[in-house]
Amino acid sequence: MMNISIIIQARCNSGRFPNKILKKLNSKSILWHVIERCKIMNLPIIVSTTNQSIDDPIIKIAKECEVNFFRGSTNDVLDRFYQTAKKFSLDFIIRITADCPLIDPIESGKVIDSLKTGNYDYVALDDTTYPDGLDTEGFSFKSLEKSWNKSKLSSEREHVTPYIKDAKNGFKLYLIKFHKNYSKYRLTVDYPDDFQLIQNIYSKLYHGNIFFIDEIINIIKKNPELLMINSSHNRNEGYRKSLKDDVLN
Secondary structure (H helix, E strand, C coil), X not given: CCCEEEEEXXXXXXXXXXXXXXXXXXXXXXXXXXXXXXXXXXXXXXXXXXXXXXXXXXXXXXXXXXXXXXXXXXXXXXXXXXXXXXXXXXXXXXXXXXXXXXXXXXXXXXXHHHHHHCCCCEEEECCCCXXXXXXCEEEEHHHHHHHHHHXXXXXHHHCCCHHHHCHHHCCCEEEECCCCCCCCCECCCCCHHHHHHHHHHHHHHCCCCCCCHHHHHHHHHHCHHHHHCCCCCCCCHHHHHHHHHHHHC
């Protein structure tokens, strides 16, 4: 039987927006909302954070939400993921990041279904068509272990899946495309103005129940000025910074 779980990557010490995942949306933290949205996928959930005391509030939230947790390396996130998956004897991992309070369990569920039924090493929602903030990756433990053994660059250790996604490394990859290109929609939280946009969306759509990407798109189409709130930021800025650090080092 396939042992598959969601691992939510979480830490408080973000350089761009410290403690962002503890910010409140309708009285509950961003991390709380991410966990509750992930529960709709009906898989075990593990919150993977660091050993630093600054991340103790993350463990408190995980306990409040009654999900598992693991503590590991601060900067070597690949090692933290590997040790988490090993601890819980996982065959497959669904990777979600804690700064995505609009993660859509229906869309993320497509990754789960493809990973279960297809013969793939790695499945993800395609970031050239999906809004930024719905990011979901699924991969086998064997692929993760190979990446853990082979990855040398800081960008590979900090961002978990670059080695697996690199075509030259021979993994069988599958990207799920959205029905239309909404990649310009920035629905993640890396900066205070990102949070301002999310607050606006939650104020319009959250009434104690999960809401989904089609509802979010409809709200933005009716209120196009919302996209201007955080329009100064580009997608994957953190990863591009890591690539620059690779060169410098």
